[in-house]
Amino acid sequence: MEFRSKRLTLISLLLAISLILSYIEILIPFSIAIPGFKVGLANIVIIYSLYTLSVYDTALISLVRVLIVSILFTSFMSLIFSLSGAILSLLVMYLLKRMNFGLIITSISGAIMHNVAQVIVAMILVDSVYMSAYMLPLLIIAIVSGCIIGIISGFIINRFKGYKYI
């Protein structure tokens, strides 16, 4: 009983943090005008959860976060994009973690897959292969932001390791 409520509290806490991070990300105005460009701050929570909790808990946090963010801050259109990106990136990150890859390369691959999913969805929605021209800038941005997010989440995971309440 104690264990279940502890897990529930931890998941809710992480969900709240990821929502705040998503909100901060929306508040920061970016001058680079590439559709779909984001730093992916909420990915810190997802990586932390993936490496400390189970993959089911992480999927729960990720999906509920995407739903709430689209209801609160953005539109239905961005729900399709975020959902496809979240699912594909989580899947890839989980597989790479299972295959014992390093943290930073896992984070980078997750960011890349997030963008790949979004470009594919955009190609289907606009019905045009031209969308793939955005792949290159998004790929480079994903590598840079994935690296930063990976370093930050590694730092957080190491800090909280062995913390008796988690």
Place this chain on the structure above:
Amino acid sequence: MNYFKRKDLFLAIFIIIIVIIFLCLKSFINMKGDYVEVSIDGKVYNTYSLNDNIEEMIKSDYGYNILVIKNKQVFIKDADCENHTCMKEGKIKNGGEMLICLPHKLVVKIVEKEQKDGISF
């Protein structure tokens, strides 16, 4: 927590190869462009010459975008979409470059030839 592991190298090389492939593709596709092709929902809406100076309102079921062609540069002046990414994308002038408005499913692309029939790719 390990930041790096030995086998990361293979994946990193794989990612770098993909980036290089995309870079090559981009420079390979880079072509001349004299016409501005506007398509909505995958179908060609209209084609304009890049040498003209026009300002036209493109209306569709999704909303409107005001397309401006001036001094061989193309940009979107105004739109009623929600994020205005198409306006922030700036001006395009080279072949293969494009402006995309996702909420309106609008693609503005600089193409080499004038295309009369609406082939959707």
